[in-house]
Amino acid sequence: MSIDTEHRRPVETPRTVHVEHCMGTAFTIDIRDAGRWDAAIGEVIGWLHMVDAVFSTYSAGSDISRMRRGELRLADADPTVAQVLELCAQAQTRTGGAFTAMPQGKLDPTGLVKGWAVERASRLLTEHGAVNHAINGGGDMQLAGSAGPDRPWVVGIADPADRRRVVRTVSGRDFAVATSGTAERGRHILDPLTGRPAAGLAAATVVGPSLTFADAYATAAFVLAGDALRWICEVDGYEALLVGNDGMISTSPEWRAEC
């Protein structure tokens, strides 16, 4: 549901929030522009569920599942599949193979799809005129404009060992934040270079302009562990914060609390 609080808080920033369950997680759409955004939010919801229907690895009828079984060729799949696989190939090149859409030799672009879907959803909202908003898909988020007049978006980075704590905050306008870690139950990030679960870090967070790549880079940084900071220095516009298994925090040289 959408809640229009504009008239409720005349002195404060207007806010419309919608929470949608999709892709096995919760998406929060938080708009800070005055107005009614039912149509824009409806479009975003439709988009997210469309992406899920095409890319789900859990649903046997999705394009990805059918391609895995050899029942569907790329040329006959939804056109977004080719777009996503092209982005995955770019991410694979830029991460030196630490990110791949073929972990365990099976087609699985999941590590990039959610970030890509959220980034496109964010663009949809902007096109509708909601230029100040954030979309959070299961802890990975694209933030557009600002949280309020004279107030940037503030994102907390959860301590993977103690959820009561936020290890750092990062604030700014028009940026994306993605975190990969072992905190989520049942999620194992495999190192494509060794085929074994990556275990060098507790969590890796990547900040940059695009959630499509921040999402894939966070996975790569988690896999690269000790080599992640050296690698991310070569990537233009993206910075990383790593939390070690011992709780030690390290950041890339250009990491800023404000971006």
Place this chain on the structure above:
Amino acid sequence: MRRVALALFSTITALVMLLSFKTHSSTASVPVATAPAVPATGDGTSSTGSSSASSSSAGSASSGSSAKAPASSASATPTTKTVTGDAIDTRYGPVQVQITVTNGTVTAVDAVQYPQNDPRDQQINSYAIPQLNSEALSAKSANIDMVSGATYTSDGYLSSLQSALDKAGL
């Protein structure tokens, strides 16, 4: 004094808006006594309806008897209300929180629904929920808009919390 008056005014505005908020879900409302403020506990005070309602369900809000009172009488007694957030489906089951608001400040966050399908879930929730309570309260006070790196369950929890905060006009 002026600051106090403003705070009271915004509390009353929120309460009035909550009263005019249309409830269209089966979630039970939880009456809470007025002064002295006693935060409600999550278990037992609220029965929830269908957990499949997910994001389309509106939670319900109830408020103390001073909700309709003008500012003059509101200044005499602290007002406490509880607001129930949306039930959010997570991979592990529905998550739903209820907040207790006293004089415009969140004083308690309780999980009224959380996954408890197997012993492992119960084990995880027994420590996760109290931790998340303090996390939510500290995040709110630190003016953090969103948290990166949340788990599926805690993400659902925070989403439900967010909807409760929004309904409360906080």
